Amino acid sequence: MxxxxxxxxxxxxxxxxxxxxxxxxxxxxxxxxxxxxxxxxxxxxxxxxxxxxxxxxxxxxxxxEPSRDKLLPDPVSYPYIQPPYTLVLELTDLLVHPEWTYQTGWRFKKRPGVDKFLEQVGMPNFEVVVYTAEHGTSAYPILDSLDPNGYILYRLFRDATDFIDGHHVKNLDCLNRDPRKVIVVDWNQNSVKLHRNNAFLIPRWKGNDDDTTLVDLAAFLKTIASNGIEDVRDVLSYYGQYDDPIEAFRENQRRLLEQLEEKEKLEKQRKQNPPLTSRWSQGLLNKR
Incomplete structure (x- = not known):
């Protein structure tokens, strides 16, 4: 020895x-x-x-430090389409989950609904970017298999991150995009600590088949796009106070739906039972 x-x-x-x-x-x-x-x-x-x-x-x-100062090329100009928002997604435990067995070795499981999710959040509203601390050599074939239709426009790997206090951190200052229009979806707060106000942190996916997070996430993102939010950081900061912002969004949507239904119900009742003064006016003004 x-x-x-x-x-x-x-x-x-x-x-x-x-x-x-x-x-x-x-x-x-x-x-x-x-x-x-x-x-x-x-x-x-x-x-x-x-x-x-x-x-x-x-x-x-x-x-x-990142391998280059500009991680993405300059935004395109008319007549080409530049989506108004940039959506930055983590790969591991957000879109796919690594699993290992003696029989198969390492395999990557697709998150339920990921195909539909990428289709819904792609062009023309979002410029989709996968930004991960994984090495490009291992992540590239996973992304090729995950996204055969090319909804993911750009791929950034470990060499594009900052290494700070033992963590690979995503540096949006090098992204070459307006920070008011950048949404980073991740589960690891350490990877977004330089730009916490741009982050939408959701619980880490552990491979369960009953997960529906991406359905609600797509609805959340489409709501931002349809409302033309000028600075997404205001919305993201609001949801940042919740441990599970997706659940908070679901609850807000439920309350909004209840309010709309109540408003519609009151409006229907008003039309069916107009005020007495309204009936008098109609009677006085009706011509024979």
Whole structure:
């Protein structure tokens, strides 16, 4: 056991030394000549350590910050159609749920109603974007299978997130869209902590087959679109006070329906039983 640990430690130390050497040594062109950089005028040892630190900072920044300043292309202009709202969706445990068994290995289960949901929230009202901390290599084939009709216009993966306090965070500042028109649907508050007012946090889906969340979510989003909400953050902030905003939306819709039914009932009664003064007026004004 002791010798095994020594062997493992020696191997790791050797690998670390080789990695440090490759990061700290000067770059060489195709002909084997040293390429000069900002550290070339320093003493050899200082050159090595300055390059090493520079490379470490570079890779650290690459991990922590989005891979590019603009995650989405510029909005299109007329005569092309640019949807008024941008809908940003998480992939894992919102649209699909990962499951693992000895027989099948990893498989991804589609959430009930996801096909209809994507159809309802696509063009022309919403520009649908999947923005996830999953790696592109694993998420791309899942999305290809999930969305054969192309309702999802853009796909953003882990390299497009900020790495903050151990969490991959979605940075809407790099989205290249008006934040007043961006809705982020997620279940993880850590992934949206930079722009909490743009988030619509719903409970995490755990793979149950009786789930109907996407039906109500589609209704909520279509309500925003049909009302032409100027700043979605006002609506999202209101629903952000609830642990389950979908349930709160259902309750608000139920109350609204009751109010409309009561109003319709009163209006019907008024027409059937007009006030006495109204009947007098009709009698006085009727011509024979």
């Amino acid at each position: 002791k010798y095994s640990l020594i062997a493992i430690g020696s191997t790791l130390g050797l690998c670390g030394g080789v990695l440090a050497y490759n990061l700290g040594r000067p770059k060489i062109d195709e002909e084997g000549n040293i390429i000069e950089d900002e550290f070339s005028t320093l003493p050899t040892i200082r050159q090595f350590f300055r390059r090493l630190l520079s490379q470490i900072e570079y890779y650290n920044k690459m991990i922590k």
